[in-house]
Amino acid sequence: MHELISKCQKSLITVDKYYDAALQHVRGELIVNGKLSRDNLDREQHAAHGLSWVAAYRATLKEMVNWASNLDSTGTFNETEQLILQITFSEYCAQIKSGIPMSQLEYVRPQDLGLKNGLFQETGTEEFNDLILNGNSTADRMKLAQLLKDGFSSKNFGNCGLDETTSIIQEQFRKFVEDDVTPNAHEWHLKDNLIPMSVIEKMSELGVFGLTIPEEYGGLGMTRFVDCVVTEELARGYIGIGSLGTRGDIAAELLITGGTEEQKNKYLPKIASGEMLPCAVLTEPHSGSDMGSFKTRAVANGEHYTITGNKTWVTHGARSDVMMLLARTNPDEKGYKGLSMFLAEKQRGDDDNMFPDEGISGGEIEVLGYRGMKEYEMAFDGFQVKKENLLGEKEGNGFKQMMETFEAARIQTAARALGVAQSAFETAMQYAIDRLDTNGGSLYDKPRNASKIVSMATEIMAARQLTYYAAREKDKGHRCDLEAGMAKMLAARVAWACADNGVQIHGGNGFALEYPISRILCDSRILNIFEGTAEIQADIVTRRLVSTNPA
Amino acid sequence: MKILVPVKRVIDPYVNIRVKSDQTGVETENVKMSMNPFCEIAVEEAIRLKEAGKAEEIIAVSIGNQSCQETIRTALAMGADRGIHVLTEEKVEPISIAKILAKICESESPGLVISGKQAIDGDNNQTGQMLAALTDMPQGTFASKVEIDGDKVKVTREIDGGLQTVNLNMPAIITTDLRLNEPRYASLPNIMKAKKKPIDQKSPEDYGVDVTPRVSILKVIEPPKRQAGIKVENVGDLVEKLKNEAGVI
Numbered sequence: 001m002h003e004l005i006s007k008c009q010k011s012l013i014t015v016d017k018y019y020d021a022a023l024q025h026v027r028g029e030l031i032v033n034g035k036l037s038r039d040n041l042d043r044e045q046h047a048a049h050g051l052s053w054v055a056a057y058r059a060t061l062k063e064m065v066n067w068a069s070n071l072d073s074t075g076t077f078n079e080t081e082q083l084i085l086q087i088t089f090s091e092y093c094a095q096i097k098s099g100i101p102m103s104q105l106e107y108v109r110p111q112d113l114g115l116k117n118g119l120f121q122e123t124g125t126e127e128f129n130d131l132i133l134n135g136n137s138t139a140d141r142m143k144l145a146q147l148l149k150d151g152f153s154s155k156n157f158g159n160c161g162l163d164e165t166t167s168i169i170q171e172q173f174r175k176f177v178e179d180d181v182t183p184n185a186h187e188w189h190l191k192d193n194l195i196p197m198s199v200i201e202k203m204s205e206l207g208v209f210g211l212t213i214p215e216e217y218g219g220l221g222m223t224r225f226v227d228c229v230v231t232e233e234l235a236r237g238y239i240g241i242g243s244l245g246t247r248g249d250i251a252a253e254l255l256i257t258g259g260t261e262e263q264k265n266k267y268l269p270k271i272a273s274g275e276m277l278p279c280a281v282l283t284e285p286h287s288g289s290d291m292g293s294f295k296t297r298a299v300a301n302g303e304h305y306t307i308t309g310n311k312t313w314v315t316h317g318a319r320s321d322v323m324m325l326l327a328r329t330n331p332d333e334k335g336y337k338g339l340s341m342f343l344a345e346k347q348r349g350d351d352d353n354m355f356p357d358e359g360i361s362g363g364e365i366e367v368l369g370y371r372g373m374k375e376y377e378m379a380f381d382g383f384q385v386k387k388e389n390l391l392g393e394k395e396g397n398g399f400k401q402m403m404e405t406f407e408a409a410r411i412q413t414a415a416r417a418l419g420v421a422q423s424a425f426e427t428a429m430q431y432a433i434d435r436l437d438t439n440g441g442s443l444y445d446k447p448r449n450a451s452k453i454v455s456m457a458t459e460i461m462a463a464r465q466l467t468y469y470a471a472r473e474k475d476k477g478h479r480c481d482l483e484a485g486m487a488k489m490l491a492a493r494v495a496w497a498c499a500d501n502g503v504q505i506h507g508g509n510g511f512a513l514e515y516p517i518s519r520i521l522c523d524s525r526i527l528n529i530f531e532g533t534a535e536i537q538a539d540i541v542t543r544r545l546v547s548t549n550p551a
Numbered sequence: 552m553k554i555l556v557p558v559k560r561v562i563d564p565y566v567n568i569r570v571k572s573d574q575t576g577v578e579t580e581n582v583k584m585s586m587n588p589f590c591e592i593a594v595e596e597a598i599r600l601k602e603a604g605k606a607e608e609i610i611a612v613s614i615g616n617q618s619c620q621e622t623i624r625t626a627l628a629m630g631a632d633r634g635i636h637v638l639t640e641e642k643v644e645p646i647s648i649a650k651i652l653a654k655i656c657e658s659e660s661p662g663l664v665i666s667g668k669q670a671i672d673g674d675n676n677q678t679g680q681m682l683a684a685l686t687d688m689p690q691g692t693f694a695s696k697v698e699i700d701g702d703k704v705k706v707t708r709e710i711d712g713g714l715q716t717v718n719l720n721m722p723a724i725i726t727t728d729l730r731l732n733e734p735r736y737a738s739l740p741n742i743m744k745a746k747k748k749p750i751d752q753k754s755p756e757d758y759g760v761d762v763t764p765r766v767s768i769l770k771v772i773e774p775p776k777r778q779a780g781i782k783v784e785n786v787g788d789l790v791e792k793l794k795n796e797a798g799v800i
Binding site for chain 1: 562563565566567569580581582583585620621624625628736737738739740742743745746
């Protein structure tokens with residue numbers, strides 16, 4: 001085994017010890033009489049969420065070692081990949097030791113997790129300390145910067161570790177995106193256009209919408225892992241393109257895990273072919289993450305349910321054919337248990353007539369970024385849904401059914417974040433290389449510019465390996481809400497950091513609407529918010545960590 | 552009818568080529584490789600002919616090291632039916648490629664061989680013509696349009712003065728120019744189907760061809776970098792500089 005890989009492995013021993021100590025502390029704070037105390041979780045939120053970040057870093061570093069070992073075994077662990085591994089380990093171990101940014105303003109420090117300062121002096125392995133001290137030198141960073149620059153024209157920023165088939169898939173989607181998406185994305189954004197149907201039709205032909213749907217229902221039955229690779233490439237062109245499939249994904253997961261055989265046969269083939277575009281109608285004006293307090297009512301009425309209430313943040317609400325609609329069927333149950341999920345068909349609307357159906361009205365919510373499908377608020381007043389469109393034809397399962405989709409949707413969202421991060425990274429790098437200063441050199445020759453690029457490349461690879469890991473766990477049929485949550489949380493933070501620093505490299509031009517990096521900044525901002533905010537993800541991850549019996 | 556399509560693995564056209572520091576060639580380590588763009592056009596044309604009912608089977612051939620398998624797999628994902636991989640670590644020159652292809656033509660008897668007009672690595676533009684000579688088949692090079700009519704194929708060629716149309720008896724050899732078609736992306740279902748399509752592995756010895764290079768490369772160097780120009784004050788200065796500095800008059 002490569003010397004660096006074994007060094008990283010040995011430094012993981014310290015990371016494990018630190019994590020175990022932090023877990024024990026947080027458990028002590030949150031578990032009362034053998035049960036998780038909600039009050040304590042709220043009071044100790046900083047430490048509790050901090051634990052989830054420590055866990056995410058630990059999982060990431062483990063995956064980086066696995067990634068490197070796999071490359072090493074095929075003789076492809078070259079200098080670029082070595083430096084990515086080394087710098088990631090050095091930086092993340094240093095952050096674990098001194099403070100991990102949960103956001104730009106909130107750091108989780110060892111003392112927040114009840115750990116005394118001396119912990120690392122006592123228990124840090126030689127390798128852990130050496131990597132922190134010597135693994136991230138300016139010389140090494142500049143060497144990686146040069147290698148990244150050499151690889152720029154072939155978009156070779158380190159081997160992601162894909163097999164032959166997945167590489168072909170990646171290459172084909174990259175071509176599609178370079179030809180049909182990248183040249184148009186900025187205009188779609190600036191004009192706030194819906195993504196043209198011709199592009200959606202091309203994506204249907206390429207098989208995007210049926211990717212993970214089982215073959216017996218008209219899909220391709222491919223893995224979540226392949227979906228990650230495809231999604232990253234699509235989102236690299238435009239976040240909206242990488243997000244078109246998300247709705248189909250959620251609808252398909254709902255049907256597969258909660259639908260009746262008739263419902264599966266009726267809807268899955270149409271979703272797989274792209275003939276039917278779904279939208280998720282969940283959030284209400286007064287509550288988003290807290291689904292238990294949803295108020296929209298579904299009242300049984302002969303062969304129908306009558307829907308009344310207000311929904312908001314419906315992505316692609318107008319130009320979609322079927323709604324995943326969460327509404328309260330039982331008003332006596334105030335919490336989750338009173339909710340039911342409907343797959344309610346609707347007519348496709350457009351900019352002039354957004355909601356042609358009787359009983360639905362609404363309007364567009366203008367947004368900073370993440371355009372292309374548009375956001376809507378919708379008001380339901382007597383809208384009729386057939387009884388057969390109640391998912392699973394049983395009331396009261398809506399929340400549980402929705403929960404079943406979170407793993408897949410969050411992994412897919414992590415992959416979207418990777419694509420946005422990658423586009424910020426490449427756009428910033430192009431600018432830094434092209435922009436000349438008065439001495440005839442380029443911006444890229446300035447270490448603080450090149451160093452930003454190096455951090456982007458290493459963090460994107462780290463978040464990518466964690467995302468791949470979550471996807472592979474899902475493909476094995478393992479429960480992976482933990483891994484999905486960590487991947488989404490990290491990838492979203494990385495995307496925002498890449499976009500923000502990408503603008504910085506552009507200087508004043510990055511602030512001009514004319515430059516694509518301004519759009520990427522806007523697009524990346526949503527990633528920490530939708531599909532479960534960064535705070536909600538941390539909450540979910542921590543609950544799992546402290547509730548699981550110690551291994 | 553069978554169509555034989557040779558596909559070459561080359562450095563991706565968007566990559567900045569770098570010369571190796573020892574001047575023995577260009578850097579290929581860690582460099583992105585793709586199917587030669589003209590070969591992609593050849594594969595696409597073969598698929599279109601098959602879709603139009605003019606051909607039954609498309610065979611993609613690649614000659615080179617192990618990684619050429621991926622190039623064949625890409626051709627299969629686009630729509631070719633099976634592959635032949637002639638495995639060799641040698642740097643194979645056009646004459647050896649043409650000899651191997653000639654042998655494959657003997658055993659497969661294709662109605663058409665459609666190849667790229669040249670590969671963007673060596674820009675040799677020789678293989679198709681050499682193959683025509685070796686097999687005594689008619690050739691239509693630099694094709695921008697291909698129409699099959701019975702046992703004849705009409706090829707519109709892009710030549711310096713405009714377009715030339717040739718009528719060839721089949722079997723024939725066609726080499727593709729840039730404007731013949733726009734190659735498709737391989738869709739996910741087709742990429743999955745391609746995994747099950749067979750690739751026959753062969754060696755140059757199987758065809759009795761000696762691929763030892765006949766040309767030896769002395770050294771490879773980068774073209775000189777273009778120098779920045781200067782502005783001269785008047786015609787006198789210009790003439791003086793052209794005479795004494797540039798030495799062109």
